[in-house]
């Protein structure tokens with residue numbers, strides 16, 4: 187193919203000289219020369235350069251992954267931020283209001299390092315948060331206010347305690363939605379709260395591989411805790427080796443939440 191280009195280029199040159207036309211000859215000549223040079227260069231290019239080019243085009247096809255950390259800030263947050271920085275990774279932190287009040291400097295750090303901040307409520311108690319639409323709304327509004335006081339950011343991104351199924355019924359969703367909140371669940375559950383050492387990383391990778399086959403963007407639920415921080419670099423190494431690009435959740439990112447189907451019910455009618 188490359189030889190063919192070279193041959194055509196040279197033929198053009200011959201035709202050009204044999205049949206001069208209105209077209210500016212110098213311009214034509216330089217175009218033909220460029221074509222010929224490109225063909226020659228490609229021909230003589232060593233294999234390693236070719237593979238570099240391939241890698242480059244693969245990089246463009248990077249896949250998105252969302253890392254999310256709940257329940258912070260905690261004493262592990264700074265370490266998580268350091269590790270994310272080492273891997274040039276970004277994440278989203280769904281934070282609890284009392285924890286934000288306790289460590290406002292850490293909350294500021296999260297924002298300064300370029301991560302997204304969302305809300306996780308006040309009590310983290312099923313019996314309180316899901317007691318009524320008003321209770322859920324009040325918890326999220328209070329968290330929003332505190333975050334804004336600390337960082338100046340008004341976040342509408344929320345994750346409800348333990349996820350939106352089963353207690354976040356349609357009427358809860360409506361109230362939150364009417365107040366501008368966007369519910370975010372997950373499609374990769376790390377179970378990092380129950381697994382020890384690096385077990386959660388294997389759990390996450392297994393789920394990512396499955397989603398990758400289905401071409402679904404992974405949204406990973408993790409927790410802002412020491413054991414998660416201790417093994418986070420293993421997960422981030424896997425992600426970068428498999429061409430995943432971490433992204434933070436933006437206010438206008440289309441939210442992902444569990445669908446109720448027939449599974450949701452009011453907490454108060456549970457008994």
Ligand SMILES: [Zn+2]
Pocket residue numbers: 256257306310347348
């Ligand atoms: Zn939580």
